[in-house]
Amino acid sequence: MASPYIELTVGDRVVKVTNPDKVYFPEIGGTKRDLVEYYVSVGEGALRALYDRPTYLKRHPDGVETEGIYQKRMPAKHPEWLQTVTVRFPSGRTADALRVTEVAAIAYCANLGTIDFHPWPVRSSDVDHPDELRIDIDPQPGTGFEEARRVAFAVNEILGELGMTGFPKTSGSRGIHVSLRIEPRWDFTQVRHAAIAFAREVESRVPDLATTAWWKEERGERVFIDYNQNARDRTVAAAYSVRAKPHAPVSTPLTWEELADADPRDFDIRTVPARFAKLGDVHAAIDDRAFSIETLLEWFERDDRGDMPYPPNYPKMPGEPKRVQPSKARDDSR
Secondary structure: OOOOEEEEEEOOEEEEEEOOOOEEEOOOOEEHHHHHHHHHHOHHHHHHHHOOOEEEEEEOOOOOOOOOEEEOOOOOOOOOOOEEEEEEOOOOOEEEEEEOOOHHHHHHHHHOOEEEEEEOOOEOOEOOOOOEEEEEEEOOOOOOHHHHHHHHHHHHHHHHHHOOOOEEEEOOOOOEEEEEEEOOOOOHHHHHHHHHHHHHHHHHHOOOOEEOOOOHHHOOOOEEEOHHHHOOOOOOOOOOOEOOOOOOEEOOEOOHHHHOOOOHHHOEOOOHHHHHHHHOOOOOOOOOOOEOOHHHHHHHHHOOOOOOOOOOOOOOOOOOOOOOOHHHHHHHOO
């Protein structure tokens, strides 16, 4: 027996939504149809965040309470109008990832059970030179959104001193992401070094609040600034991406004025469409200017601490310090 379905007109495409009444978000009774229609309703903003970028899919075809599928390769069987782009992993292997060029592509992937969209910080015309620097403000145990907010305002202060404009959004959980467009002149290693330099500056300004410590045992009750989100093949949830939680929270773009008293619990697939209809995309200006990271690279070169560890699944990188937990290193030295 054929699965029930509906058809939605999305731009010039007709997107089929199968099993539209399947419940994806049990806490609010949100269905697959609700998910697809959400992405269409905020399509202009979601497309701006994903446009022309290699994008990974986090799929939960049976709802968010089931195990997700983190899909880097676009399935071989897909509509001919849906585009892909080849990306290279740190291992040297390659994959054809989704290349988002229209809202219908987002809707099509949502019908596959895609909850989160995770774009690379590059455009398909040059996948080796990022055009976005990402500042991931990640609360650790004992901290929460309030501490992340205070760190974010320290971030904004430093950006202002550098003459840069950052765009904040909720992560969809307890954290905050700040993105800024950069000139695509530097490779992933250099952009990551710039992110390390920036994170260290934040840490020096608010040392009781923020940390760059890669090892969890050294972070304490501070907010971690995850510089490694700027490494090749690392991604964060896009602006307007739904997150795979029972109440369907959304990683929501904010203005700096709104961030002052924002509550991330206010932003989900039920509330964000009305917000978008009223305000439009509050990050509409994000592509207006791209910034140089030369000053940040100078900060990195002047810092005698050098590089910091990469994630454990990466090959040993040039200049990287020993990748071992400090406590284990101390134990080995005895």
